[in-house]
Amino acid sequence: MKQTTETFYLCGSKPLQMKIEEFIARIEEEFDDIEPGTLKPESIFREVFEWNSINALILIALVKTEYDVAINAEDIANSKTVEDIYRIIESKVA
Numbered sequence: 001m002k003q004t005t006e007t008f009y010l011c012g013s014k015p016l017q018m019k020i021e022e023f024i025a026r027i028e029e030e031f032d033d034i035e036p037g038t039l040k041p042e043s044i045f046r047e048v049f050e051w052n053s054i055n056a057l058i059l060i061a062l063v064k065t066e067y068d069v070a071i072n073a074e075d076i077a078n079s080k081t082v083e084d085i086y087r088i089i090e091s092k093v094a
Contacts, residue, residue: 018067020086027082030062031055041083059085069093 024039033049045051056076063071063085069092071085079085 020083023086023089024082026062026066027059030058039082041081041086043082044080045082045085046080063089067093 020041024041025036028034028036028039031049039045039048049055056073059076060071060073063069067089069089071088071092075088076085079088
């Protein structure tokens with residue numbers, strides 16, 4: 001499996017190195033319905049657990065809190081996989 005490391009800047013501070021595996025681990029920690037090790041970059045997140053508006057808001061808050069990046073419902077609607085969400089975050093900090 002290809003490992004990807006991206007550089008993210010939080011509020012003008014030091015760069016944050018984030019691998020997609022770390023992003024996935026953080027999502028798995030946040031959602032009780034997801035067993036650790038379940039998600040993969042190619043996972044279709046709407047199929048992995050019950051997807052609803054509450055979970056969308058939790059994901060939006062997680063991304064804002066952890067990475068200081070604002071994603072919205074449209075970003076989520078345009079995403080199919082976990083990697084799609086990751087790439088949106090990457091594009092907003094690049």
